[in-house]
Amino acid sequence: MADRYDPTEIEPKWQERWERDALYHADDDDPRPKWYALTMFPYTSGNLHIGHWFAIAPSDVQARFMRMRGHNVMFPIGFDAFGLPAENAALKQGIHPAKWTWDNVATMRGQLKSMGASFDWQREIVTCDPAYYRWTQWWFLKLFETGLAYRAEAPANWCPGCQTVLANEQVKDGACERCGSVVSRRSLEQWFFRITKYAEELLDFGKLQWPEQVMTMQRNWIGRSEGAELSFALEQPAGETQEIRVFTTRPDTVYGVTFMVVAPEHPLVAALTTPDHRAEVDAYVAAAARATEIDRLSTEGEKTGVFTGAYCVNRLSGNRVPIYIADYVLYSYGTGAVMGVPAHDQRDFEFARKYGIPIVQVITPVKGETQALDAAYVEPGSMIDSGPFDGQTNAEGWQGIADKAEREGIGRRTITYRLRDWLISRQRYWGAPIPIVYCEKDGIVPLREDQLPVLLPDDAEFLPTGQSPLALHQGFLHTTCPKCDGPARRETDTMDTFMCSNWYYLRYVSPHFDGGPIDPALAPKWLPVDQYTGGAEHAVMHLLYARFFTKAARDIGVVAIDEPFTRLFNQGQIMGPDGQRMSKSRGNVVAPDQQVSRYGADAFRCYLMFLGPWDQGGPYDDSGFAGLSRWLHRAWTIATEETPTTRDGESARAVRSLAHRTIQRVTEDIEKFRFNTMLAALMEYTNGLARLRDAGPVDGAAWTEAIESLILMLAPAAPHIAEELWERSGHSYSVHTQAWPRWDTRYTTVEAVTIVVQVNGKLRDRIQAPTGLSEAQAMAQAMASGKVRPFLDGKAVGRTIYVPDKLLNIVIG
């Protein structure tokens, strides 16, 4: 019984036992209320680092806690296994991406098991497994069938480093988020998912308990703008077209339009341009097409553009205005054209100044007067020089002009989103192939479901050509058309890996189901995810895509939920000891393996949780590690050593009071993800128990209960030591299937309190008293205090503030 705590011995022992018994397997038929806990699955980068532990361990603590609270908990794990690093390894080291990935899976699976997390390994999925990506492809077919997947030519973000296109979300400051290369634009035929169809619904977070921060980031990303689309008549028709349509959020400023601006990529540009401006316009358009995002950013603030020679007519004011092209207008937003109102839009103001275009003020802070403007006036005001709208507030004018435009058929109210459709084509090998063929006769043809999966050939060549290696693989490329059996060419792009992580939480429900992506009988049993945890870096990409996908899956009829993740918690990011983001190139990655093999997984789990609030993260520093290891040793000692006992009501009361107050604190802390203070409470508990023990014999029954509670409360955070202590104290296996201890308010209410005595808000003395002391009694005691009286001498007591059992504040004049 008095053996030393030796984590290297007990941890592997219990891990094997738990695995053998499938202790954490979630039974589909268990009648207890379900709890689907999920931590973001790791990418198969090669090794688990402390960031993974920091993310996963607390998530496991909560899953274990919910299990002990009587839930049927499913806590699955898997691997996000497709992606560029595998292919880069192939290029650099000559290892096949599949081998690289599966080797990493094997390593990381072992590392994950060494954490002692309560994962249900029977539900493991690996996204590059054909048994999984078969269904990723199936989803694509369904999205295609329902019109949510479409092919279009579009200027794409091209990363020359990765030799592929990137989604808008993957471009940071004009550079590739992954490799840092400067992103250029390239026009390509690409596959898109129609996420914009769900823009409005994605703005509804009503059913979600998510961090405000993430919801805000998604709202901003979606970027809803209410405004109007207005038509301007072309003076000379441009081909078939008689008008230019613009989107504006400020129809109230329409009388102040002094020019029009069209994006360089706008299809009308060529037809608009007059012969004498042709050369200049062509040069500008060509330069804009060449310009990278970085070039554009480097000239931020500096507006450039050229006059097309064409004019149009403002149908509301009747004014004739020149048409420019300028690259500050984005082709991909709104209609790709804007009305220039220099007096009331800062960008237009700068442009007009630079090119000597008139500035006409139509909204003014002082009724009926114009001001000299040295910047655009964007505040509310009253209308001026706006025909029939003069004198109205601009808010009235906004509605009035929109009404008039709608009445006269020259415009309509509309809502525009910043969100773009999601470009999912990647010119890469290591991803799920898009299950489409191109037939000379039938055009774009989806494969039949029974033709899935489209397998990746294992003998592709990896060359940095800018095309998918699949495009060079003749055996893969040539196939037959599912419709006409004639010769056809396969789509050689693969899907963005975010498509794989779009639906993995659905697959966990029935990972081995063969008749579809998810067993329809089990979907309602487990979905949605009750608690999702992961890094905030996924706030707009993964989390937004997954929400979109769930809604699409619902409309396809596969699931009945509107949202995938009911509750979300973002842990902070753990940085390298240098305070920088951990990365291999910086050489500041800290691997946990050494610490774990020396001090144990329990100590490491606890240490990471003890560092600070989970949502904060921060630089990693192992100087405090010893403290956690020491504490576990102390906990072991207090739970195992012979303790002299007696029967004593007062001792029982003291022990139970401490135990029950701790149970309350620990319970509330876990519920609120406050793992650092949870551990602090447990440390105070062991310290307190030791003090009671050292003070003399303790009540035997209360002590036994207290030790039992200690072990149960250790179980989520330190599962191995808890299991060992549970067995050694004569209980039956397993501590992890026990009920979480409950606190009894009879023991948590204290009988004696310390009342703080203040004079004018400054602490002067403390009174020990039974609870429920009246103000008069407290006052009497305070007046008797030698520490308080000197501050009252000779002064009139004004009023007193008494907070029962807490504080007495005497205010003197």
Next chain:
RNA sequence: GCCGGGGUGGCGAAACGGCAGACGCGGCGGACUUAAAAUCCGCUGGGGCGACCCGUGCGGGUUCGACUCCCGCCCCCGGCACCA
């Protein structure tokens, strides 16, 4: 520029508007030891011999009382950034 989050001992951090610094690290002192490590006990925000005084990024305010609420700044971290 805009939107979040954060600035508290030597360090990581606690603190329903009510004793600032719980818990832990580190440090100092002591016990045990031939000695060291490990372990255990005590002290540890700054100033002052002391009674006390000063202290939560800075400046104001509300309040009997402010780390906490309000107003105005500074710094750090994250996100967005010509979205009409």
